[in-house]
Amino acid sequence: MNDPASTVTPLLETRGVRKRFGSTVALDGVDFDVLRGEVHGLIGENGAGKSTLMHVLSGLVPADAGALSLDGAPYRPRSPAQAARRGVVMIHQELRLAPHLTVEANVTLGIESAAAGFLKSRANASMAREALGRLRRGDLPLGRRVGELSIGDRQIVEIARALARRARLIIMDEPTSSLSQADKAGLYDAIRRLTAEGVGVVYISHFLEEVAEVCDRATVLRDGRSVGTRRVADVAAAELIRLMVGRRIEEVFPRSPRPIGEPLLAVAGLAGREAPRGLNLQLRRGEILGLAGLIGAGRTESLRLIFGLEPLAAGTIRLLTAGGQVKQLRRGAAERLRWRVGLLSEDRQREGLALGLSLAENVVLAAPRTVSRLGWLRTGAVRTAGRRWIERLGIRAEGPLAPAARLSGGNQQKVALARLLHTEADVLLLDEPTRGIDIGSKVEIYRLMDAWAAAGKAILFVSSYFPELLGVCDRVGVMRRGECVELRDAAAWDPAALLAAATGPPS
């Protein structure tokens, strides 16, 4: 990746960009620039203004004030299509592809070459092949439906689509959030190809290691302002975190004394339709047990099996009830909830929350009896419950009746957690609870997990982010191909060992 030199005109430059939505100031003076062939990281907590800045750059919302220039010429896109015509394309976190159409059709969508309305199939195929070739991914079959590709390959298709539009600046929003390690390597490779051709990349990520790995420079946003740009090679991660939150890194993983007690949940020979394949685990009171592994290793499936959302192919799930009896769980989620087991879904948007409902309604969703009498809902009690959890978890919201859809990612996650706690669950199954949320909210969630464990709950914690597993957990197990291949005390692991265990010996 090229060395940024100060003498050249930057590809993109922003000066004093401001944007308000009603009374909320989203951007309050952003200065940054991207050079040709540079990967420029954009980091900051949720609510720091990253999304708004991306939307301004990609033409979704206009800036109120400030100057943007592209290649030295003024740049004020009024729609994504207009931005694309200037060569600025955004790759969204949730990929924007038509799953029923082929690879070729997706790459050429909207810019198909045609004569009198009829597609020129050879020209379109070569357009798609060229774009994929530039990413060295000519191996992707042009005629395959995109819905049948892996997530990583889909992302490549979306990048190829940007290239087919002669993109000069590509904005990537959390591009690795759902990628496996192998796909990540593929993505980084594609990014290297882009920069070698002089394309600029704005790389938005919550993962500082990633920023350190792929970016040349990084700009930190805080409260809608750019607070600093650093050459990644010259700066320690701790410094970036300090810029982002003004907090010191040692405080990130709080740990209070947590006496480990008797096993609350014992899983033996757990097997599902495909994964896991014979999982054995014991989760003890006061313990946070981490599950590491690659995507597809069977971690999410294990949690869903334990919670009764997937059919059990084999194995037993036994629980020590609050009454001190051992209870074997055999039915569905309702049974789990009754016995105080709770699951936090990895898919906050679709499964974790009912986005159309209010904060308070979401909180009481799994425990309607707490707010009803003889089947009649007591709306006052719903509001009270909402208010209580806003206070206890520090949820930032207008009030208990605020629509869940309008909360930020971190606050949405807290609402989902509040719902678990409202059911008074003792065994918490948390699937990627910090995915896609800002560092500040992450730290708060770590603190909450620590407090719950110290209070005698047991937590099974699935995460793809090794540092947090190591920082938060008492023990960490690594899953590979549906089995737990190794379980150690957290102190006996380091990230390299976790990665090695997760990927397995080279075959």
Add this chain to the structure above:
Amino acid sequence: MSPLPLTPAPVPARRSAWSRWTALGRFTGLVLVIALFSALAPEAFPTLTNFRTVATQTVIVAIAAMGATLVIISGGIDLSVGSVVALTTVVAALALQAGQPPVLAAALGLASAGLCGLLNGLIITRLRIVPFIATLGMMSLVRGAAKLLAKGETVRPPFSWLEDLMSKTPPRPWMLVSPGVWLMILVATATSIVLARTVFGRRVVAIGSSEATARLCGIPVERIKTLVYALAGALAGLGGLMQFSRLTLGDPTVAVGLELDVIAAVVIGGGSLSGGEGSVMGTLIGAFILQFLRNGCNQVGVDNYVQDMIIGGLIIAAVALDQARRRLSA
């Protein structure tokens, strides 16, 4: 970057095998239906005359279903088909009654149907009303308009060649089948080409597959949707002309519930109401399966109520099978 000992796993070539299997599965279904009734009624069912009759009976549903295929692939639905068919018969009959030449009468019928479709599209895209509700409203509105135009009665026009389009035996022997059947084949071929070979067709699929993606890629989503509904209206109108030809009169109360047969044909043919999925060949086979079932049941003497139950079961079974196969291949 870490040179992990990992290469992307090769994805098995599944797509082509899968789509061939679905098309084949549907065709097998059609053959099974024909074989079943041929065995049950060997005298009456498998005859050239009867097959001609079935083909002619399929024409109306099949032509209207071509439009509905486009609509459903785009992620929408059109409930106004039956009403538009009725309006078309009334408009054409009134024009003939007023002494207009048959060509003009047909054109007026088609234009009024196209207009209804355009209105559907505008209500959906401009007023931002979901297709189900918009076309539900239009279903009642257009039916009422047809009755108003016809003053609540059937309209009896003088004889014209329009009545030959749907004769059960072709008006000229060299035609082999009635002109309506040829028209159906023509419309199906054209729709198929539009879907597979034109920019418009590809964009219709893109919108049904992921509207956000289509928008992001600069596709004029509203304009294309409007056009899809207008086309569907015009094709329903063409079906309406066939209906007129069959009845030889304008009847504002005809084709009540036709839209459900049309949707059933698309769905049996593999169309998905969540959009992106559907094919012309599938729809055509779906329409024929429905008609052969009806005809066969009549030949065998199964009464109407039981026929309805069989068809209902078939619709559910077809979709259930599709989903099971999709799960297996996913």
